[in-house]
Amino acid sequence: MPTTVGILAGGGPLPARVAEAAHAAGQSVFIIGFDGFADPTSLAPWPHECVRLGAAGRMLSLLREHACSDLVLIGPIRRPSLRSLCPDAEGARILARLGKALFAGDDGLLAALVRILGEEGFRVRGAHEFLFHSVAGPGVLGHFAPDAQALEDIRHGVLVAQTLGRLDIGQGCVVQNGVVLAVEAMEGTDAMLARSGACRQPGEGGVLVKLLKPGQEKRADMPTIGPVTLRNAHAAGLRGIAFEAGNTLLTDRAACVAEAERLGLFLIAIDPAAGMPCLG
Amino acid sequence: MPTTVGILAGGGPLPARVAEAAHAAGQSVFIIGFDGFADPTSLAPWPHECVRLGAAGRMLSLLREHACSDLVLIGPIRRPSLRSLCPDAEGARILARLGKALFAGDDGLLAALVRILGEEGFRVRGAHEFLFHSVAGPGVLGHFAPDAQALEDIRHGVLVAQTLGRLDIGQGCVVQNGVVLAVEAMEGTDAMLARSGACRQPGEGGVLVKLLKPGQEKRADMPTIGPVTLRNAHAAGLRGIAFEAGNTLLTDRAACVAEAERLGLFLIAIDPAAGMPCLG
Numbered sequence: 001m002p003t004t005v006g007i008l009a010g011g012g013p014l015p016a017r018v019a020e021a022a023h024a025a026g027q028s029v030f031i032i033g034f035d036g037f038a039d040p041t042s043l044a045p046w047p048h049e050c051v052r053l054g055a056a057g058r059m060l061s062l063l064r065e066h067a068c069s070d071l072v073l074i075g076p077i078r079r080p081s082l083r084s085l086c087p088d089a090e091g092a093r094i095l096a097r098l099g100k101a102l103f104a105g106d107d108g109l110l111a112a113l114v115r116i117l118g119e120e121g122f123r124v125r126g127a128h129e130f131l132f133h134s135v136a137g138p139g140v141l142g143h144f145a146p147d148a149q150a151l152e153d154i155r156h157g158v159l160v161a162q163t164l165g166r167l168d169i170g171q172g173c174v175v176q177n178g179v180v181l182a183v184e185a186m187e188g189t190d191a192m193l194a195r196s197g198a199c200r201q202p203g204e205g206g207v208l209v210k211l212l213k214p215g216q217e218k219r220a221d222m223p224t225i226g227p228v229t230l231r232n233a234h235a236a237g238l239r240g241i242a243f244e245a246g247n248t249l250l251t252d253r254a255a256c257v258a259e260a261e262r263l264g265l266f267l268i269a270i271d272p273a274a275g276m277p278c279l280g
Numbered sequence: 281m282p283t284t285v286g287i288l289a290g291g292g293p294l295p296a297r298v299a300e301a302a303h304a305a306g307q308s309v310f311i312i313g314f315d316g317f318a319d320p321t322s323l324a325p326w327p328h329e330c331v332r333l334g335a336a337g338r339m340l341s342l343l344r345e346h347a348c349s350d351l352v353l354i355g356p357i358r359r360p361s362l363r364s365l366c367p368d369a370e371g372a373r374i375l376a377r378l379g380k381a382l383f384a385g386d387d388g389l390l391a392a393l394v395r396i397l398g399e400e401g402f403r404v405r406g407a408h409e410f411l412f413h414s415v416a417g418p419g420v421l422g423h424f425a426p427d428a429q430a431l432e433d434i435r436h437g438v439l440v441a442q443t444l445g446r447l448d449i450g451q452g453c454v455v456q457n458g459v460v461l462a463v464e465a466m467e468g469t470d471a472m473l474a475r476s477g478a479c480r481q482p483g484e485g486g487v488l489v490k491l492l493k494p495g496q497e498k499r500a501d502m503p504t505i506g507p508v509t510l511r512n513a514h515a516a517g518l519r520g521i522a523f524e525a526g527n528t529l530l531t532d533r534a535a536c537v538a539e540a541e542r543l544g545l546f547l548i549a550i551d552p553a554a555g556m557p558c559l560g
Binding site: 079159160163164167168169170173179180181182183184185186187191195198199201202 | 439459461463478481
C-alpha cells in the first residue's frame, strides 16, 4: 500500500526535490512549509500548507489529516528564538519534551526532535533515502582533480573537521597549504568561505572540507553543497571542495558539476573512514 | 652592565610599553618599527628606525650597531605575502633558513623565527618578562564575576580552545549556554566577536575564552586583550571574557578593568591546567 510522505520543509530547492522523488516512486506527498523559510514557488505544484514553526499542534493534525506515515525534515531553518516562536498548546508540550535539548547544540536538538516525531508515530526518514542521485559515492566529480598539495590540505582538513565535529561545533573548515584559514561554527559555510577569502595566506591553493559530524542525526541536518557553495569557494580563491561520500546532499548534482567545470574547481567525495580516495 | 633591548615592533601600544618598562628597569632600548604596522607616534619618544619587513639585512645591522643583546618581538603583524616581502640579501637568506616553516601555521613560523634570531646571537625574550603588570594571576579582575552558567560555558570553551590550539588553529572561541557560536582561526578575535553577535542563540549569556595554544611560542605571539576586546564582547551580547592567567597580555590593565566595570562584563584569569578558579 502506497504511503504518504510528509515533508517538513525549510528553505531551498530540496523539499520540492524530495516531493518529486517520492512521487516518482509512487508515493503520495504532503508538504508543510515553515513560514519565513520554505520557498512558496517551489512548493506550489504539490499539496501543501504553510504553518508557523511554533504551531506544532496545527502541524501534527495536518500530517494526520493527510495520513502521513513517513516524515522527511529537509531544508535549512534558522534556530528561532523562544520568544519569537509563539508555540501553540501542542508546541508548548513539545518544547517541554525537548527540555534540556533546547539548550544543546544543533545535534542534540535535532536528534531530540526526531525522537519526539518517532514517539508521535511517524517514521522519520532521511532526505538521502529519496535523493539518491544527490548523494555521491567516493571519487572525483567532473574533470578537475586535487593535486598533491590539495590532497595534503584535504587530509589536514579531515582531521580538523572530525575534531570539531566530535565537539558538535561545525561541519567544515578551509585549509590553505597547511594553514587552517577558517573553521565553521554557527555562522554556516557561506560566511566561513567569505572570510577565508579575506584571510588567505601568501601563495595559491586552499580547499573547503565538509563532513558529517560524528554522531550527527543525518535524518535532520545533512551537510549540503550547491552551486552557490562552488561560487563562494571560487571567490575565496580555493582550488576545490572535498565532501563526505554518501553523507552530503548535492542540491543539484548536474548544476554543481557544471559550476565546478566552469570555475576550474575540483569536487571530490571522500570516505574519511577509508582514508583518502585513490585518484589513479 | 646594562644591556640594550632591541624591540621588533608590530602594531598597537605594546612596543612602546615594553620600551618604557625596559627603560624603567635601567636598560637602554632601540626599536625597529615595521613599516605599515608599527605606530610612529608611540615610537617617537624612543630611539628607533622604521624598516620594511623584508629588509632583514638592514634590521640585523641596526640591531648590531645599537649593541642590542636582547630582543623582544611585540605587536601584531599580518603575515605578508612572499611577493610583497621584497627581501634584501639577508632577508632572502633568512627565508631560505625558514624553509618549510614558511608554509607552516603561525606557531611553526614564529618558533622558527625565534630560533633563527637566537642563532644570530640574540637572546629573544618574551614581552611578558617586561610587562609583568600586564599579566594577571588567576582570579577575577573588577567587580563582576561569572555566574554558574558562565562558568559552565568557560569550562566548555576551555575544552574547545585547547582542542583547537593542539591543531594550531587559533586561540579563542565563543560559547553561549553550551553552544559554540564561533571559533577563531586566521581572522582574529575581533572578527570572531563580530560574527558571534550575528549568530547568537535564543537566550542571554555567552563568554569569550582565549588561551595560549599548547606549545605556542609565547616569546612571539602571546594572546592579547585590550579595551577594544571588551567593547566588542559587549557588542556581541557576551557576559564576559576568560583568559589564561600568566599567558595573556592586557594591553592596558587599568583601562581593561575600567571598561569591564563600565560595561558590566566579567574579566577572569584562569589556569586551565589547575581546573576552574575558586570564586568563593
